[in-house]
Amino acid sequence: MFEILSNIVAALLTLFIFSFLYKDNPFYRFAEHLLVGVTMGYAIPLVYTNAFIPFVYQPIFLEGQYWLIIPSILGILYIFRFTKNLSWLSRYPIAFGMGIVGMGVPMSMHSSVLVQMRNAMRPIDNINTLIIFLGTVTILLYFYFSKPHKGLYGKFTNIGIWFMMVGFGASFGYTVMARISLLIGRIQFLLGDFLGLIK
Amino acid sequence: MKRQIPLIIVIGLGFIFVAHTFIPSRTSQDFYDWWVSWSKAISPFAVVLGILSLFMVHGTKIQRKAPNWQYSVVTLLAVFVTAFVGFVWGTDEGTPFLWLFKNVQMPMSATMFSLLAFYIASAAYKAFRAKSPQATVLLVAAFIVMLGQVPLGAAISRWIPEASQWILNVPNLAAKRGIATGVGLGATATSLKILLGIERTYLGSD
Known part of the structure; x- marks a missing residue:
């Protein structure tokens, strides 16, 4: 009985959201706002249990690491973001977090640039490696905006656009597949678990 | 005081982190562990900011009886009820x-x-109607990749899964590599601007 009730709730909310395919309506808006509320409400106890208790309460009050009171006060300063005169205080916790940017400079250079470059400089021993090399170079040329994309240079950058279109197409295809598999999941739920039409 | 000290904190911590990355040592590891423990203690309070923001937005709508304010009641009730059952049970x-x-x-x-x-399908139709050769290439690549992932593709022709794999491994790899390199250079430049105090928008306005 309880399972049937649970399925009815889930099915109704699923249908409320699907109703947007017809047009915007009060059922969809209700479900949309409910989703925002439940998602936020879901995060609160989880953050309390998985972040506040182990990293603030336990170390300070049970393990006596009183120096952690300082970052806790820094964290409380976030709340001043909404005050008119003291909103500048919220810059301190933000600044503390932003410090990691120093690590981001060498890390992003290494992982996104140097590693990619190293892999792009492999020996061109077959047609595929030649295509990959040509694609990488022409795309990088496309993103160089200090020179007008005209003449021979423009032809090269145009090849880059074609490569990017194939890449976007592949990503698009994957995204469609992921969304359709979610859609199949919901249809299976409605026809199977809820209506019992498919086993 | 209001902007300079946070800026000094970012620049100071930033350069220490640069040193931590290039000069690994016991001291730099201790510094990193200290920063992580402080960040973990600060992070739960950021959620309070999110909750307050949500309550302020929807509370104001309810208070002013703005159009569709009833839905804001649903949102706030949902937050209360979900958080309440989480804390109690x-x-x-x-x-x-x-x-x-x-x-x-x-x-x-x-x-x-x-x-x-559904909306992706409608976007694909609009791109198809644009009749631009590049949009057609995008759609053909997407179509082959999609067909290559399902049994129907292999049933039509054994070449479809192979073509799909080739698209993913060759032109797609070139595109991803070119874009990733550009993104990496952009991220490095932005990080450098923050580190040197040129980019300050994260501090907000006065």
Whole structure:
């Protein structure tokens, strides 16, 4: 009985959201706002249990690491973001977090640039490696905006656009597949678990 | 005082982190562990900021009886009820909190994302109607990749899964590599601007 009730709730909310395919309506808006509320409400106890208790309460009050009171006060300063005169205080916790940017400079250079470059400089021993090399170079040329994309240079950058279109197409295809598999999941739920039409 | 000290904190910590990356040592590791423990203590309070923001936005709508304010009541009630059941009955398996997740949150978010399947299809149709050769290449690549992932593709021709794999491994790899390099250079430049105090928008306005 309880399972049937649970399925009815889930099915109704699923249908409320699907109703947007017809047009915007009060059922969809209700479900949309409910989703925002439940998602936020879901995060609160989880953050309390998985972040506040182990990293603030336990170390300070049970393990006596009183120096952690300082970052806790820094964290409380976030709340001043909404005050008119003291909103500048919220810059301190933000600044503390932003410090990691120093690590981001060498890390992003290494992982996104140097590693990619190293892999792009492999020996061109077959047609595929030649295509990959040509694609990488022409795309990088496309993103160089200090020179007008005209003449021979423009032809090269145009090849880059074609490569990017194939890449976007592949990503698009994957995204469609992921969304359709979610859609199949919901249809299976409605026809199977809820209506019992498919086993 | 209001902007300079936070800026000094960012620049100071930033250069120490640069040193930590290039000069690994016991001291730099201790510094990193200290920063992580402080960040973990600060992070739960950022959620309070999010909650307050939500309550302020929807509270104002209710207070002013703005158009569709009734839905804001639904949002705030949902926050209260979900958080309340989480605190009272816990977050483990078999609790009302998990019931809300499995029968309310999860079905709705999955349906919300599945809605995009329809809009993606309509976007594809619009791109097809644009009749530009580049949009056609995008759609053909997408079509082959999609067909290559399902049994129907192999049933039509054994070349379709192979073509799909070739697209993913060769031109797609070139595109991803070119874009990743550009993104990497952009991220490095932005990080440098923050580190040197040129980019300050994260501090907000006065």
